Amino acid sequence: xxxxxxxxxxxxxxxxxxxxxxxxxxxxxxxxxxxxxxxxxxxxxxxxxxxxxxxxxxxxxxxxxxxxxxxxxxxxxxxxxxxxxxxxxxxxxxxxxxxxxxxxxxxxxxxxxxxxxxxxxxxxxxxxxxxxxxxxxxxxxxxxxxxxxxxxxxxxxxxxxxxxxxxxxxxxxxxxxxxxxxxxxxxxxxxxxxxxxxxxxxxxxxxxxxxxxxxxxxxxxxxxxxxxxxxxxxxxxxxxxxxxxxxxxxxxxxxxxxxxxxxxxxxxxxxxxxxxxxxxxxxxxxxxxxxxxxxxxxxxxxxxxxxxxxxxxxxxxxxxx
Numbered sequence: 001x002x003x004x005x006x007x008x009x010x011x012x013x014x015x016x017x018x019x020x021x022x023x024x025x026x027x028x029x030x031x032x033x034x035x036x037x038x039x040x041x042x043x044x045x046x047x048x049x050x051x052x053x054x055x056x057x058x059x060x061x062x063x064x065x066x067x068x069x070x071x072x073x074x075x076x077x078x079x080x081x082x083x084x085x086x087x088x089x090x091x092x093x094x095x096x097x098x099x100x101x102x103x104x105x106x107x108x109x110x111x112x113x114x115x116x117x118x119x120x121x122x123x124x125x126x127x128x129x130x131x132x133x134x135x136x137x138x139x140x141x142x143x144x145x146x147x148x149x150x151x152x153x154x155x156x157x158x159x160x161x162x163x164x165x166x167x168x169x170x171x172x173x174x175x176x177x178x179x180x181x182x183x184x185x186x187x188x189x190x191x192x193x194x195x196x197x198x199x200x201x202x203x204x205x206x207x208x209x210x211x212x213x214x215x216x217x218x219x220x221x222x223x224x225x226x227x228x229x230x231x232x233x234x235x236x237x238x239x240x241x242x243x244x245x246x247x248x249x250x251x252x253x254x255x256x257x258x259x260x261x262x263x264x265x266x267x268x269x270x271x272x273x274x275x276x277x278x279x280x281x282x283x284x285x286x287x288x289x290x291x292x293x294x295x296x297x298x299x300x301x302x303x304x305x306x307x308x309x310x311x312x313x314x315x316x317x318x319x320x321x
Contacts, residue, residue: 013266016223019278020263020270029165029251029281032219040215047211049203052161053089055313056191060092063306068096070187070304070317073153076103080146082139082158082178084108087119089159091126098127109135109142140177147181154186161193161313164284168294171284175298179320188300188318192286196312198244205249205283206240213238216251216280227265235259239277247285252277291316 012031019026033041045053060067071077079097081090087108097104106123110116116134123132135142146154156178163171178188205212216238220231236253243249255272262269292302295318304317 010226012222013227016227016263017266017268020268024277024279025270026279027219029219031222032215032280034218034222036221037215037218040211040218043211044207044215047207047209049207051200051204051312052193055308055310056089056159056161056315057092058308059306059313059315060089062308064092064096067093067189067306067315068100068102070189071097071104071153071155072102073185075152076105077153077155078105078107078146078149080107080109080135080143080149080154080156082109082143082156083160083162084110084119085115087123090157091123094123094127094130098130105131105133107133107135107146109137109139111136111138140181143178143181150183154182156182156186156188158188158190159315161191161283163190164193164286165282166284167282168284168290171294172297175294175300175318179299182320184320186320187303189315190318191313191315192291193283193313194307194311195244195247195285195287198242200312201242201249201283201285202240205251206238212240216253219280220253223263227263229261229263229265231261232259236278242285247287247290249283249285250279251281251283252279286314288314296321 015028015031019028044050071079081087084090087094090108094106108116108119113136116136120132120134123130135146143156163174166174175188182188217233217236220233220236223229224231235256237256239252239254241250241252255274255276258274259272260269261272288302288305291314295302299321300318301321302316303319305314307314
């Protein structure tokens with residue numbers, strides 16, 4: 001039973017309490033990403049089944065000139081990246097822009113100051129002429145400040161189909177927050193994974209080597225480590241579903257037996273029936289019609305898009321309506 005007097009020690013603790021006392025049970029995928037989760041996700045991106053990374057790489061490599069032409073402006077521009085991470089894909093664009101002597105500044109935003117410092121050091125070594133101004137913090141808090149960058153064109157980029165982790169209502173809010181930070185001539189460059197053969201999508205989130213399963217179960221390990229719980233991750237099965245009508249892929253952890261889990265930090269006992277599930281992640285897939293609808297609801301319009309050869313993935317260019 002939920003203890004209303006409990007004082008939560010973190011956002012993590014609060015959301016774990018909420019998710020595991022709800023019906024059906026759920027946990028937010030953002031909490032899969034700790035140090036171990038980050039390593040596992042890097043392994044996922046290297047899997048042959050996980051097509052998304054290679055597709056976006058190929059788009060950036062094949063269409064570099066055309067993308068740069070979209071970005072360019074007489075007065076130069078500020079290139080702002082949300083969730084920059086290690087910048088591997090972005091470096092394809094950065095190298096081209098530096099080589100062609102475009103007038104621009106690169107402002108990577110990430111919640112992790114450590115990751116940003118590593119990225120800044122790497123870029124100084126690889127592209128010493130690049131102007132870098134790291135921005136540590138939550139996306140929209142930083143974007144709110146960067147809205148004041150209005151003397152020349154802003155290009156906001158979001159790579160990796162991160163928007164796919166949101167349902168449509170959340171995606172509209174996400175896009176609207178970005179739109180509010182944009183001026184008339186600014187652009188948003190964002191990746192969207194496309195609807196395709198359902199089996200290809202299922203395989204991408206359920207590899208035969210079990211890396212994705214280990215990634216999904218990492219949230220249980222984290223609850224054990226940080227909240228003192230006694231989850232037995234082997235008592236749960238990673239399960240992926242995909243609805244080709246809605247374009248929604250969902251990840252679950254399914255209890256293989258009737259079991260009870262205690263979480264001392266939350267003063268909580270959680271009972272699981274056999275085959276009961278915890279919903280952990282959504283990975284939304286799109287087509288042009290849905291993307292245009294989302295953009296319209298957020299006050300944006302599609303100006304251009306770029307696709308890989310198989311049309312598995314697209315990067316869209318948006319402007320304010």
